[in-house]
Amino acid sequence: MARKPIDHRIVVLGLGRFGGSLAAELVRRGWEVTGIDANPQVxxxxxxQLTHTAIANTTDEESLRQLGVSDMTHAVVGIGTDLEASILTTSLLADLGVPKIWAKAVNRQHARILERVGAHHVVLPEHEMGERVAHLVTGHILNFIAFEDDYALVKARAPEEAINKTLADSGLRSKYGITVVSIKRPGEPFTYATADTTVYSGDILIVAGRTSEVETFASLT
Incomplete structure (x- = not known):
């Protein structure tokens, strides 16, 4: 069965720092982006920079319909400081039947409300960036990505105890509860890791597992 092609049209409502930069990046990635904001200067x-732009009140249902928002499969609510507008806009998108709604939240309470009114995905940019940078600053982690249910991916240097051994022989998974999913040699691209992959000095590992376990593993280096 052929895979259904992705509809690369998206509407971004609210072109502040978050929404504007996201919209511009999506255009660079080949998406057809409609940007909507109530501020003419913005x-x-x-x-x-964007495929289409419009000056409109995002909390007005008729305006959104006239702009074709109800025909979009993807929408991002980038409104942050005006919580009422953020919540009403998200609720309207849900009422219009937009299948995939992303919304920016300024705190966890705001995030919970957005989810209740119809957002399928909620992001807290400041919180998530702060958490990520904290991991980079305070430990040996080279990069950190958190997921739901206390799960994370980290980029870390290979620990001494794994050097010149295969992943099976080093027993990293049984010792630390983590899975090495990819490995990078100096000067080479990342490749998938298997039980027979030998780890050498200078290798960089991508490791998956519970947050506390990947943090413990990264601290070995």
Missing amino acids: VQTYAD
């Missing part, structure tokens, strides 16, 4: 800033 819209003018992005007029030449």
Whole structure:
């Protein structure tokens, strides 16, 4: 059965720092982006960068319908400081039947409300970036990505105890509860790791597992 092609049209409502930069990046990635904001000056800033732009009140259902928002399969609510507008806009998108709604939240309470009114995905940019940077600053982690249910991916240097051994022989999984999913040799691209993969000095590992376990593993280096 052929895979259904992805509809690369998206509407970004609210072109502040988060929404504007996201919209511009999506255009660079080949998406057809409609940017909507109530501020004419903000819209003018992005007029030449985005596929379409419009000045409109995102909490007005008729305006959204006229702009074709109800036909979109993807929407991002980038409104942050005006919580009422953020919540009402998200609720309207849900009422219009947009299948995939992403929304920015400024705190966890805001995030819970957005989920209740119809957001399928909620992001807390400041919180998530702060958490990520904290891991980079305070430990030996080279990169950190957190997921739901206390699960994370980290990029870390290979520990001494794994050097010149295969992953099976080093027993990293049984000792630390983590899984090495990818490995990078100096000057080479990342490759998938298997039980027979030998780890050498200078290798960089991508490791998956519970947050506390990957943090413990990263501290070995």
